[in-house]
Amino acid sequence: MSETSTAAANIGVVGLAVMGSNLARNLASREGNTVAVFNRSYERTETLVSEHPEANFIPASTYEEFAASLTAPRTAIIMVQAGRGTDAVIDALTAVFEPGDIIVDGGNALFTDTIRREKAVRETGINFVGAGISGGEEGALLGPSIMPGGSVEAWATLGPILRSIAAVVDGEPCVTHVGTDGAGHFVKMIHNGIEYADMQLIAEAYDLLRKGAGYSPAEIASIFSEWNTGELESYLIEITAEVLKQVDAVTGGPLVDVILDEAGSKGTGVWTVQTALDLGIPVSGIAEAVFARALSSKPAQRAAASALPGPSEAFSIGDRAAFVEDVRQALYASKIIAYSQGFDAIVAGAEQYGWNIQKGEIAKIWRGGCIIRAQFLNRITEAYAENPGLVALVTAPYFTDAVATAQDSWRRVVSGSALSGIPTPAFSSSLAYYDGLRAERLPAALVQGQRDFFGAHTYKRVDLEGTFHTLWSGDRTEIESAGSSH
Numbered sequence: 374m375s376e377t378s379t380a381a382a383n384i385g386v387v388g389l390a391v392m393g394s395n396l397a398r399n400l401a402s403r404e405g406n407t408v409a410v411f412n413r414s415y416e417r418t419e420t421l422v423s424e425h426p427e428a429n430f431i432p433a434s435t436y437e438e439f440a441a442s443l444t445a446p447r448t449a450i451i452m453v454q455a456g457r458g459t460d461a462v463i464d465a466l467t468a469v470f471e472p473g474d475i476i477v478d479g480g481n482a483l484f485t486d487t488i489r490r491e492k493a494v495r496e497t498g499i500n501f502v503g504a505g506i507s508g509g510e511e512g513a514l515l516g517p518s519i520m521p522g523g524s525v526e527a528w529a530t531l532g533p534i535l536r537s538i539a540a541v542v543d544g545e546p547c548v549t550h551v552g553t554d555g556a557g558h559f560v561k562m563i564h565n566g567i568e569y570a571d572m573q574l575i576a577e578a579y580d581l582l583r584k585g586a587g588y589s590p591a592e593i594a595s596i597f598s599e600w601n602t603g604e605l606e607s608y609l610i611e612i613t614a615e616v617l618k619q620v621d622a623v624t625g626g627p628l629v630d631v632i633l634d635e636a637g638s639k640g641t642g643v644w645t646v647q648t649a650l651d652l653g654i655p656v657s658g659i660a661e662a663v664f665a666r667a668l669s670s671k672p673a674q675r676a677a678a679s680a681l682p683g684p685s686e687a688f689s690i691g692d693r694a695a696f697v698e699d700v701r702q703a704l705y706a707s708k709i710i711a712y713s714q715g716f717d718a719i720v721a722g723a724e725q726y727g728w729n730i731q732k733g734e735i736a737k738i739w740r741g742g743c744i745i746r747a748q749f750l751n752r753i754t755e756a757y758a759e760n761p762g763l764v765a766l767v768t769a770p771y772f773t774d775a776v777a778t779a780q781d782s783w784r785r786v787v788s789g790s791a792l793s794g795i796p797t798p799a800f801s802s803s804l805a806y807y808d809g810l811r812a813e814r815l816p817a818a819l820v821q822g823q824r825d826f827f828g829a830h831t832y833k834r835v836d837l838e839g840t841f842h843t844l845w846s847g848d849r850t851e852i853e854s855a856g857s858s859h
């Protein structure tokens with residue numbers, strides 16, 4: 374189909390549920406954009422157009438009309454629920470688009486699906502870009518953080534459009550070309566994994582303040598608001614204070630007390646952990662957050678286990694202000710570990726899939742618009758700017774100092790929570806990871822010995838080159854083995 378004289382829109386949006394509508398309105402509000410809109414049911418399109426005359430949307434009732442309303446290269450952002458619906462829309466768009474046009478998937482697609490789709494769409498000469506978009510409904514409307522993958526050629530057209538709608542921090546739009554094919558959705562997936570860890574860590578801090586020190590939700594809201602003025606300053610801490618402040622209209626008590634304590638999920642946290650397992654990267658903070666949601670959502674097991682014995686002692690707290698500071702430090706240190714692990718997964722993913730991902734740029738585009746936006750991300754950008762080859766974020770001087778300051782508090786909180794029976798899976802596993810990472814010797818040596826004993830899996834020695842096996846069921850002499858130890 375060639376461009377017709379009616380083509381007037383430089384960008385189109387397919388899928389007009391809340392995220393899609395808000396993104397379309399955001400696009401329309403920026404100088405230079407004219408936005409075509411399409412939805413499977415035309416009624417929704419009509420409603421959006423009539424409710425927002427200021428946007429001057431160009432509505433389309435068929436894919437043909439939609440394509441005809443776009444100027445070349447046609448560029449359309451798909452905003453539908455990730456899954457099979459995405460494939461159906463891609464098929465419909467490829468049928469009416471032409472080589473050089475650009476199809477963007479702005480949903481939370483699994484990055485391997487994006488790699489597959491990019492490959493298939495490329496065959497037609499059309500560009501396919503998987504773009505992670507973070508910031509929820511408000512972000513979509515006012516300025517999200519955007520993580521596009523896809524080709525450099527597509528980025529040339531798409532870049533200015535996405536820059537026009539992204540959140541802006543220190544004059545810089547929160548969008549960068551992350552890498553080719555699925556790189557954008559991969560990084561968005563890790564963003565969500567970190568989001569899970571961040572949320573779980575905050576929830577554990579709340580639980581400690583509530584059950585350990587006996588603070589009320591309103592008091593904890595004030596503590597979080599105070600924390601939000603320091604190094605923990607972030608969107609998630611800010612909204613946590615809002616949630617804790619909220620009074621339930623029905624009971625007159627704190628809303629948090631009447632919300633069922635079973636956390637849901639849509640899958641991106643699970644994907645992060647599955648992917649990290651495949652890549653061999655310990656993302657224990659994120660994994661604990663996923664598991665904590667899973668545990669919360671097992672009411673029958675929890676009911677059966679509620680009679681299990683707990684400790685006799687409550688959390689032993691001398692000075693309450695010192696305890697609050699301990700929890701804050703434990704939260705900060707664990708958060709550093711979660712990000713350090715998340716960036717490890719990005720590095721490993723980039724290597725595995727051949728993406729040239731600039732870690733500092735990722736931290737930069739996460740400073741605004743997205744759910745994990747935080748002051749702290751500036752420190753990550755600086756750390757990678759100082760040392761692009763940084764092997765673990767936590768080893769950057771700023772973070773090493775932060776953890777050095779925090780560690781006594783962190784240890785007190787983790788040991789106190791174990792003694793008093795307050796579950797802190799993310800705090801505890803982050804500390805265990807930290808101690809494992811910094812250990813000069815790990816008991817992995819013993820695991821290698823065990824593996825060699827039962828399976829002749831061989832081992833390496835600290836003092837000699839080569840691979841070895843002990844004749845465990847023979848005379849227990851050591852022999853050199855031909856294979857390499859795995």
Ligand code: 6PG
Binds near residue numbers: 508640
């Ligand atoms: C974002 C969010 C967004 C969404 C997640 C929540 O970056 O804007 O991460 O993608 O809120 O889907 O995930 P769960 O429903 O799994 O908690």
